[in-house]
Amino acid sequence: xxxxxxxxxxxxxxxxxxxxxxxxxxxxxxxxxxxxxxxxxxxxxxxxxxxxxxxxxxxxxxxxxxxxxxxxxxxxxxxxxxxxxxxxxxxxxxxxxxxxxxxxxxxxxxxxxxxxxxxxxxxxxxxxxxxxxxxxxxxxxxxxxxxxxxxxxxxxxxxxxxxxxxxxxxxxxxxxxxxxxxxxxxxxxxxxxxxxxxxxxxxxxxxxxxxxxxxxxxxxxxxxxx
Amino acid sequence: xxxxxxxxxxxxxxxxxxxxxxxxxxxxxxxxxxxxxxxxxxxxxxxxxxxxxxxxxxxxxxxxxxxxxxxxxxxxxxxxxxxxxxxxxxxxxxxxxxxxxxxxxxxxxxxxxxxxxxxxxxxxxxxxxxxxxxxxxxxxxxxxxxxxxxxxxxxxxxxxxxxxxxxxxxxxxxxxxxxxxxxxxxxxxxxxxxxxxxxxxxxxxxxxxxxxxxxxxxxxxxxxxxxxxxxxxxxxxx
Amino acid sequence: xxxxxxxxxxxxxxxxxxxxxxxxxxxxxxxxxxxxxxxxxxxxxxxxxxxxxxxxxxxxxxxxxxxxxxxxxxxxxxxxxxxxxxxxxxxxxxxxxxxxxxxxxxxxxxxxxxxxxxxxxxxxxxxxxxxxxxxxxxxxxxxxxxxxxxxxxxxxxxxxxxxxxxxxxxxxxxxxxxxxxxxxxxxxxxxxxxxxxxxxxxxxxxxxxxxxxxxxxxxxxxxxxxxx
Numbered sequence: 001x002x003x004x005x006x007x008x009x010x011x012x013x014x015x016x017x018x019x020x021x022x023x024x025x026x027x028x029x030x031x032x033x034x035x036x037x038x039x040x041x042x043x044x045x046x047x048x049x050x051x052x053x054x055x056x057x058x059x060x061x062x063x064x065x066x067x068x069x070x071x072x073x074x075x076x077x078x079x080x081x082x083x084x085x086x087x088x089x090x091x092x093x094x095x096x097x098x099x100x101x102x103x104x105x106x107x108x109x110x111x112x113x114x115x116x117x118x119x120x121x122x123x124x125x126x127x128x129x130x131x132x133x134x135x136x137x138x139x140x141x142x143x144x145x146x147x148x149x150x151x152x153x154x155x156x157x158x159x160x161x162x163x164x165x166x167x168x169x170x171x172x173x174x175x176x177x178x179x180x181x182x183x184x185x186x187x188x189x190x191x192x193x194x195x196x197x198x199x200x201x202x203x204x205x206x207x208x209x210x211x212x213x214x215x216x217x218x219x220x221x222x223x224x225x226x
Numbered sequence: 227x228x229x230x231x232x233x234x235x236x237x238x239x240x241x242x243x244x245x246x247x248x249x250x251x252x253x254x255x256x257x258x259x260x261x262x263x264x265x266x267x268x269x270x271x272x273x274x275x276x277x278x279x280x281x282x283x284x285x286x287x288x289x290x291x292x293x294x295x296x297x298x299x300x301x302x303x304x305x306x307x308x309x310x311x312x313x314x315x316x317x318x319x320x321x322x323x324x325x326x327x328x329x330x331x332x333x334x335x336x337x338x339x340x341x342x343x344x345x346x347x348x349x350x351x352x353x354x355x356x357x358x359x360x361x362x363x364x365x366x367x368x369x370x371x372x373x374x375x376x377x378x379x380x381x382x383x384x385x386x387x388x389x390x391x392x393x394x395x396x397x398x399x400x401x402x403x404x405x406x407x408x409x410x411x412x413x414x415x416x417x418x419x420x421x422x423x424x425x426x427x428x429x430x431x432x433x434x435x436x437x438x439x440x441x442x443x444x445x446x447x448x449x450x451x452x453x454x455x456x457x458x459x460x461x462x463x464x
Numbered sequence: 465x466x467x468x469x470x471x472x473x474x475x476x477x478x479x480x481x482x483x484x485x486x487x488x489x490x491x492x493x494x495x496x497x498x499x500x501x502x503x504x505x506x507x508x509x510x511x512x513x514x515x516x517x518x519x520x521x522x523x524x525x526x527x528x529x530x531x532x533x534x535x536x537x538x539x540x541x542x543x544x545x546x547x548x549x550x551x552x553x554x555x556x557x558x559x560x561x562x563x564x565x566x567x568x569x570x571x572x573x574x575x576x577x578x579x580x581x582x583x584x585x586x587x588x589x590x591x592x593x594x595x596x597x598x599x600x601x602x603x604x605x606x607x608x609x610x611x612x613x614x615x616x617x618x619x620x621x622x623x624x625x626x627x628x629x630x631x632x633x634x635x636x637x638x639x640x641x642x643x644x645x646x647x648x649x650x651x652x653x654x655x656x657x658x659x660x661x662x663x664x665x666x667x668x669x670x671x672x673x674x675x676x677x678x679x680x681x682x683x684x685x686x687x688x689x690x691x692x
Contacts, residue, residue, distance in 0.1 A: 003566075010563040014549070021551045021588070082545040085514060086604065089547075090564040091537040149392065156385040160375040169368040170389060173361050174396055177403040208399055215395050219388050222309045225530075226380070226515050314477055379476030463477035 004099075007092045011100025016107065018077050025073040026108065029066045033116040036062045037123050051124040056186035059120045060179045063113055063139065067147065068168050070108040071154040074101060079158045088224055098220040102151045102213075109147055113139055131189035134198075138185055141202065142178035145209035149174045152216040156223045177208055242457035249450030256442030263438055266431040274428070283341040285431050289439035290333040291359060296440065297327025297448075298362055298393065301369075305390025308383060317383035318455035319448070320390060321373060324366050326447040330439070331363040354404035361400055365393055379462060465490045465612050465643035466511055471520035473506055480506050482667035483520070490611065493634065493644040493657050495675070498664035499690050504647040505544065507664065508616040511645055512541045524612055537565060540605035542615040546597050547604065550590035554581055554600045557589060558607065565608040575603040579633070595626035602633065613637055615646045619653055627653045655679045665689055 019026055040058035044051075078084035078101075087097045117139070121128055128135065150171050157167040182205075185198045267285040274281035304320035307313075338356070339349040350356070369389050376382040424432065466488035473481040480503040488494045488511075498504050509515040510522055513529030513536060522528065527535045541547075548557045555573055562572030576585050579599045584592055589600060598618060605613065615634065619627045627650065635657050638644045648654050655675050663671040663686060670689055673682055 006566075007564065010560065014552075014560050017556065018549060018551045077549060077551065080550045081548050082543060083547055083549050085541075085543060085545075086547040086561065087564070088514060089512060089536060089539065089541050090561070091533045091535075091566075092564060093533060152388065152392070156381075156388065157372075159381065160372065160385070161377075162371075162375050166368075166372055166375055169371055170365075173365040173368070173400075174392070176361060177396075177399040180403045204399075204402065211395055211399070212392075215392065219309075219391060222384055222388055383476075459477050 004093070004096050007096045008100045008103060011087070011097065012103040012107065015074060015077070015101065015104030019073075019104075019108065025069060026111065029069045029108070029112045030115050032069060033062045033066045033112055034119055036065060037116070037119055041123055051126060052187075052190050055120065055124040055126055055190065056183045058124065059116070059186065060142075060182045062116050062120070063109075063143070064146075064172070064175045064179055065168075066112045066116065067109045067143070067150060068171060070105055070112070071147070071150040071171075072158065072164060072167055074105050074108075074151065075154045075158040076163075084224070094221040094224060095217055097224070098151065098155075098217055101155070102148055102216075105151050105154075106143065106147045109143055110140070113143065126190060128190075129192075131192075131195070134189050134195040135186055137202070138182055138189075138205070141205035141209060142182045145205065145212045146171075146175055146178055148209070148213040148216040152220060152223065155220065174212070178205060181205060240457070240460055242453045242460055245453030245456060246450055247453075249446055249448070249453050251446075252442050252449055253446030256438060256444075256446045259434075259438035259442055263431065263435040266434060271427050271431045272425075277345055280341050280344045283337050285435045287334060287337040287341060288432065289435045290330045290337065292436065293439045293444050294327050294330040294334050294359065294363070297323045297330060297444065298366055301327065301366070302390045302394035305387035306394070308387040309391065312383075314379065314383065314459055315456070317379075317387070318452055318459060320387065321455055322448045322451035324369055324390075325451055326444060328363065328366055328370065329447065330444075331359070331366070334359065335363060354401070357404045358397075358400050362393070362397070365389075365396070369393070379459070465525060466614075466645060467521075467523045468507070468511060469521050469523070471507075471510060471517045471522060473503070473510060473515065474518045479518075480667060481510075481517075484664070484667070484669055485520075486662060486669060488612070488643045488645045490643045491638060491641050493638045493646060493659035495654055495657070495659045495661045496645065496647045496664055497649055497651065497661060497686070499649075502664045503667055504649075504664055505616050508541075508543075508614050508645065508647045511612075512536075512539050512614050514541075537608050538611045540608075540610035540613045542598075542601050542605045542613075542618045544617055544620065546589070546601040548589045548597070548600060551588050553587055554585040554589055554592070554603075557600065558603060561604050561607045567608055572603075572607050575606055576600070579603045594621045595623060598622060598626065598630060602630065606637075610642065612643045612645070615644070615648075617647055617649070619648055619650045624653075631657060651679060651683065663689060 037058055040054060040061070044054045075084070078087070088094075117136070120126070150167075153170050154167055157163050157170065160166050181201045185201045188198055189195065263285060267282050271282075273279060301320045301324040304316050304323065308316040308320060342351065343349050369386055372389060373382055373386050376385060468484055468486040471481055471484045472479065484503075484507060486494070486496075486507075496504055496507060506515060510517055513522070516530060524535050524539060529535045529539060548554075549560070552560070554576060558572035558576060559569035562569045573585075579602060581596065581599055581603065584596055589597060592600065602618075613634070618630055618634075622630065631653055634644055634646060646654065646659075657675060659675045661673045661675060661682070662669045663673075665671070671685065673685070
């Protein structure tokens with residue numbers, strides 16, 4: 001167990017190091033998140049649609065699209081020089097490799113979210129008040145599941161022609177449940193409903209996370225074993 | 227090569243050619259059956275009192291919808307089997323069923339709005355069953371796109387099977403999440419605990435149509451498509 | 465050390481290897497030669513567990529490297545590509561590999577000294593020359609002091625001095641007791657090694673010889689084989 005954790009962390013740390021070396025994708029993802037929020041703001045008719053109505057959608061669309069940027073990059077670095085083979089050759093399990101890559105991606109997306117959330121609050125001028133904790137919990141729960149799916153899909157989409165197209169087309173259907181639940185729940189929270197009212201939706205996201213983290217973990221060896 | 231050897235090769239066509247021929251025969255039976263469905267629906271079955279002629283689209287729409295779902299379900303199950311057995315024939319079947327599912331899906335998604343415009347007053351409603359089926363069709367378009375973006379047949383089989391399995395896991399979650407919205411889709415009229423609510427003449431037409439879609443049409447299409455996939459594999463092997 | 469027994473490998477419905485058996489004993493070098501597309505790389509990749517045989521078995525020290533993770537610890541592999549992270553430096557790459565293998569990062573970096581990688585170790589490996597990159601790749605493969613070293617076309621793109629150097633280092637590993645399997649078509653370069661030679665043709669081992677045989681004579685037999 002300690003051995004597994006050591007390998008998982010080593011892989012995630014390696015990904016973080018590669019990322020910090022160039023910062024290209026992190027900066028792109030952050031700029032992207034900001035731009036989506038700006039465009040959403042001007043895409044609404046301020047007299048007809050209130051910020052509170054469109055706000056949750058803007059936040060969740062930002063998260064969804066910024067996430068896909070992170071995922072492509074994660075396996076593009078493994079594909080170059082066939083570096084992923086070094087992981088497959090090492091005396092570590094396929095599961096540990098998946099978890100390492102997954103953790104690296106999760107960190108990346110969470111960083112983007114940590115920046116997007118304050119921007120969202122400022123740009124849409126929303127009084128989060130007591131809901132902030134619950135919204136962060138929602139974001140975290142939704143991210144945990146969809147990054148697992150994205151990590152699995154990115155691990156083979158980079159090996160196809162048109163990788164940049166294939167990944168979002170495959171991944172977006174899997175984003176529907178968390179985004180749908182996220183938008184609804186965020187809307188309720190912003191309307192000042194108590195978090196207790198949306199406990200069922202938290203539970204739904206938790207089930208989604210467990211189901212997809214486990215399935216992705218089980219399927220990953222089928223992707224990399226030739 | 228001697229003339230005799232050439233003659234015997236012509237006499238015994240490859241397995242794929244037999245499959246394609248068999249598939250086409252079954253498809254023709256299915257098309258004749260479809261003709262019968264049209265005859266039953268338009269001539270024999272009485273017109274529904276409230277919805278009028280628009281209701282007749284049900285006899286094509288509902289069977290197309292269930293056939294779409296069954297096609298995708300079989301692709302999902304074949305995907306699990308492929309990852310287990312790595313048999314190229316299973317991959318060929320998964321590919322065929324997915325593509326046939328898309329054809330039926332196109333039928334479902336065109337007939338639906340044609341019916342919905344006069345009855346609901348709108349081409350489209352974000353209603354759970356519509357959202358789910360639309361999402362599945364989009365997902366399998368992605369599946370099809372993925373397949374065409376990979377050259378190596380083995381990689382293609384593995385990666386698309388992974389997507390097939392993930393789709394199986396996704397369906398219940400989409401189903402649950404879209405039901406957070408209220409449904410305005412007509413409720414199932416046949417399979418429900420109480421007596422079917424559809425009058426017998428209409429039910430009969432619907433059941434005939436269901437049988438035609440699920441059996442000769444689906445099997446005919448899939449057999450033909452599977453034969454084509456096998457032919458591609460045979461050509462790659464030689 | 466490495467036993468390949470009756471291995472078949474198909475890609476989709478195309479069969480690349482059709483029953484290859486080969487033994488690579490410790491302390492010796494086994495060379496596999498053959499024309500392009502004869503399945504040399506497939507054989508190398510099967511030997512280290514990167515590919516799974518369709519039929520037959522691959523055993524390293526009696527165990528299947530695909531199943532037993534600890535077996536992979538004793539295998540070093542140098543591929544067509546460097547397997548290095550392009551944006552990291554040689555040092556960072558070696559430290560990471562060392563962590564994966566559970567050896568100290570310092571030991572990994574020390575290998576760079578032994579392979580004469582100088583100040584270049586501090587720059588991203590994507591900027592290195594092919595020869596330097598290949599030296600770092602070899603250091604990576606040797607990080608856990610493997611008992612089996614498999615090299616897949618390691619000389620491609622190297623200039624004569626770099627190739628000579630790499631060949632000498634491979635010879636040293638065998639002398640130190642490692643089993644070495646090298647796939648190559650640069651006969652002239654590798655003929656200076658003392659090695660058994662297996663010719664892969666038509667998905668099978670079609671001919672065996674050794675580098676004790678004069679190269680010119682071998683080339684004649686070999687050419688005849690390829691023409692079929």
